[in-house]
Amino acid sequence: MAEIIGGIGTSHVPSIGVALDKGLDQTPVWKPFFDGYDYTKEWIAEHKPDVAVVVFNDHGNAMFLDRxxxxTVGVADRYKPADExxxxRDIPDFIGAEDMSWHFADKLVENHFDPMIAREITVDHGLQVPMELCFGRPKDCWPVTILPIWVNTVxxxxxxxxxxxxxxKILRDAIESFPGDERVVILGTGGLSHQLQGARAGFLNEAADRDWLSTIARDPDKWRSMRREDYVEKFGSEGAELIMWLVMRGAMNSDVTVKHTHYHLPASMTGAGCIVLENT
Amino acid sequence: MAEIIGGIGTSHVPSIGVALDKGLDQTPVWKPFFDGYDYTKEWIAEHKPDVAVVVFNDHGNAMFLDRxxxxTVGVADRYKPADExxxxRDIPDFIGAEDMSWHFADKLVENHFDPMIAREITVDHGLQVPMELCFGRPKDCWPVTILPIWVNTVxxxxxxxxxxxxxxKILRDAIESFPGDERVVILGTGGLSHQLQGARAGFLNEAADRDWLSTIARDPDKWRSMRREDYVEKFGSEGAELIMWLVMRGAMNSDVTVKHTHYHLPASMTGAGCIVLENT
Amino acid sequence: MSNNTPIAQTPLFDRKASIRGYKLNKMAMSLGEAPNRIAFLADEEAFLDSYGLDDETKTAVMSRNWHEMVRLGGNLFFILKISAVDPTPIIAIGAAQAGMSVEDFMVQRLGKKNG
Amino acid sequence: MSNNTPIAQTPLFDRKASIRGYKLNKMAMSLGEAPNRIAFLADEEAFLDSYGLDDETKTAVMSRNWHEMVRLGGNLFFILKISAVDPTPIIAIGAAQAGMSVEDFMVQRLGKKNG
Ligand SMILES: [Fe+3]
Ligand SMILES: [Fe+3]
Incomplete structure (x- = not known):
């Protein structure tokens, strides 16, 4: 049986990737943001996951409005980074945790979820950036295989x-019933508050972001019972991406230990943050 | 509020379309099959639906194995017949019941279904053939708009x-909460017993088909609680398409009146049949 | 449905078949577009090569060995498009799966008196 | 979510916007492929025409009027690809949505001391 070793929530702002591409991560503007991920990287190095489940949304790169x-659950053996x-970008392809992905797809359908099952698809900054933040940028290959889950938030x-x-909940069942001894970390990505379109563009909500980061561990019920409209109002139209952290949180124990929290405002036009959780 | 005026279950074998294209419907081989749809056509003519919901599967025409x-719920304003x-084929395009489709998509997601929402997509024989069997082949345009629902059975x-x-159940809610006075007929399509691949190819099961047709109205619980494997075993690997009739049946009252039943064996390699149901 | 008892003589088109037959099915699906049908008919081997089919699969397609195409992961719904370009009755394809002559297949499986 | 109270100054990308902006977003998405970027840069108007954009939308794209592109159904995630081909900082696009100068936008919305 594979094992969930922890859950990470993190922003996936594209300009984070650009900052890395341009070597700006140690400049005064970016250093405070990247410093907040030092612990996260150490935690990963210490806990040595084999598989990263990454929950994210496509941003008009691998999917169009036609369908x-x-x-979506990825079952590919390999995923190329999208050209946005x-x-x-100069990062390695991602290798798929193919067997675990199919096992998860089976479990989802058995349990009355209706995923699209994809095996020819690229992954955009929604996955790339969290992987770079958690694992650094590898020379040749990533130290984990991935199980990507796309959520429509567009x-x-x-x-x-x-x-x-x-x-x-189904993700947890699938991992814990998977015949293998993989150590799995779950990355819920997106947010925090930001809005890119409309007259309210540039909307940020530091109070809501800090509330999210301080209660997602101990009081997730508050967030999972909130309406989609309330997410948009509170976190901005694109900040509603935060619902994707709930896949990660739902897969963890009700009691979790918060190992680390980080918040930085703004990264580009976004309230940016990270949390590292372990099951208690 | 729109209204469900009836439910039809029918096969969608491609060779039925070919027989119509070649004008073979009155030949000795095909006449007994097509005669069984005379009542269905009369029922349609008498009850004058405005919208046909068609539940079917794509057969490698509009969707590939990549995703x-x-x-899938169609929300297009127009659907072209697929070239298989x-x-x-010389049949008119289908006009989409766009507003009702979006309303249904909203209801599905609200009620924790996870559809793909499609607006640039063709419809194959799975939809074409049932439409021709129920509405005849129109010169210029179909007498109803359509709301297509694709189910993966491949x-x-x-x-x-x-x-x-x-x-x-959600389909019913969506129709009955739709602001309009459309009269809606639901076509559940596919089956009956057939198998196209493997050493058991050509498998037919007349007893099971007749059991299905005689109990789907009064005892659907038997069928909805049956395992997918049992469908394959009983109806053949492609006969498992019959699960799609359950969307139609689930949308009807528990008490329904059987207006018509028809069975013909074989149409091409398939047990072919039709049933016309009204809410009691 | 991967852990369940297999049904006799009934291959389910599951992940294994889907992965194995991916290129074959992709090539076959492309025949839904007229220009690809023309290219297939003009130089079948070159067309198959353009989809990266291995030799075993190419041989199966070029010899219209339907049973072998299915064994190699072909799904009937896709490979039927080959039978549209190079007309083959579906009953013949069914008979090939069953390992029977068309006549025997029609009588024994489909219950028809004669072909 | 279509019947709910709208949120002030916050257009949701729902069916209405999705339908209205379909061609614009499709054109923009195509810029994810290098050959399309080259074609866009070589003859922008011809490129927009090849996606059937109407005059109003063409004018919005060619004048890089981000606010207008969104009003015409453009979704930021797609139209950002225009800003990749013809570099425009996302902050400038945000400011255009808000109807502010970039400097005011950075101070008033993003809480930065200066640009
Ligand atoms: Fe995002
Ligand atoms: Fe079918």
Whole structure:
């Protein structure tokens, strides 16, 4: 049986990747943000996961509006980083945790989820940036295989927070029933507060972000029962991406230990943060 | 509030379309099959639906194995008939019941279904053939708009029979809460027994088919609680498509009146049949 | 559904078949577009090569060995498009799966008196 | 989520926007591929025409009027690819949405002391 060794929540802002590409991570603007991930990287180095489940949304790179799946599970053996318009980034391909992915897909469908199952698809900054923040940028290959889960947060209707939470429960079942001894870390990504479009563009909500980071561990019920509209109002239209952290949180114990919290405002136009959780 | 005026279950064998294209429907081989749809056509003519919800599966025409959605809801304004390799068929495009489709998509996601939402997609014989069997072949345009629902029955895992049934419940809610006075007929399509691949190819099961047709109205619980494997065993690997009738059946009252039943063996390599149901 | 008892003589199109037959099915699906049908008919081997089919699969396609195509992961719904480009009745494809002559297949499986 | 109270100054990318901006977003998404970026830079108007954009939308794109592109159904995630081909900082795009100068936007919205 594979094992969940921890859950990480993190922003996935594209300009974080750009800062890394340009070697700006130690400049005064970016250093305080990246410093907050030192602990996260140490935690990863110490706990040595074999597989990273990454919950994220595509941002108009691997999926168009012609066909919008609510949830997608990747079952590929390999995922190329998406070219988001700036040309290919110099990071290695991601190797898929193929067997675990199919096992998870089976469990989802058995348990009345309706995923799209994808095996020819690229991964955009929603996955790339969290992987770089947690694992650094490897020369040749990533130290883990990945199980990507895409959540539609672009075109309404987006899934409910409760549905994301419920998917976390199945994810946990799938990992714990997987025949193997893999150590699995779950990355819930996106947010925190930001809004890119409309007259309220640039909206940030530090109070809400800090509330999220300080209560997602001990009082997730508050967040999973909140309406989608309330996410948009509180965190901004793109800040509603935070629902994806609930897949991670739903997969963890109700009692978790907070190993680390980090918040930085703003990264680009976004409230940026990270949390590291272990089951108690 | 729109209204469900009835539910139809029917096979969607591609050679039925070929027989119509070649004008073979009155030949000795095909006449007994097509005669069984006379009542169905009369029922349609008498009850004048405005919208046809068609539940079917794609057969490697509009979707490939690169990305396999479990359920797909069409929200397009127009659907072109797929070219399945024999060239385009001489039937009109289908006009989408766009507003009702989006309303259904909203209801599904609210109720914790995870559909793919599609607006640039063709429809293959799975939809074309039932439409021709129920509405005849129109010169210029179909007398109804359509709300297509695709169910993955090609690549395992396919959804459970219970999940199809549950989707029918949401479909009913969506139709009955839709602001309009449309008269809606629901077509559950596919089956009956057939198997195209493996050493058991050509498998037919008349007893099971007749059991299905005689009990789907009064005892659907028997069928919705049956395992997917049992469908494959009883109806053949492709006969498992019958799970799609359960979306239609689930959307109807528990008490329904059977207006018509038809069975013909074989149409091409398939047990072919039709049933017309009204809410009691 | 991967851990369940297999059903006799009934291959489910699961992950294993889907992975094995991916290129074959992709090639076959492309025949839904007319220009690809023309290319297939003009130089079948070059067309198959452009989808990266291995020799075993190429041989199965070029000899219209339907049973072998399925064994190599072909799914009937995709490979039927080959039978549209190079007309083959589906009953013949069924008979090939069953390992029977078309006549025997029609009588024994489909219950028809004669072909 | 279509019947709910709208959130002030916050357009949700729902069916209405998705339908309205379909061609614009499709054009923008295509810039994820290098050959399309080259074609866009070589003859922008011809490139926009090849996606069937109407005049209003073409004008919005060609004048890099981000606010107008969003009003016409553009979704930021897609149209950001235009800002990759013809570099524009996302903060400038944000400021355009807010109807502010970049400097005011950075101070008033993002809480930065100066640009
Ligand atoms: Fe994002
Ligand atoms: Fe079918």
């Amino acid at each position: 919008v799946p609510t949830f 318009g700036w040309g290919p 075109q309404y209707p987006i899934p409910t927070p409760q549905r994301c939470w419920d998917m976390g | 396999v959605p479990t359920f 390799g024999w060239g385009p 690549q395992y895992p396919i959804p459970t029979p219970q999940r199809c049934w549950d989707m029918g």
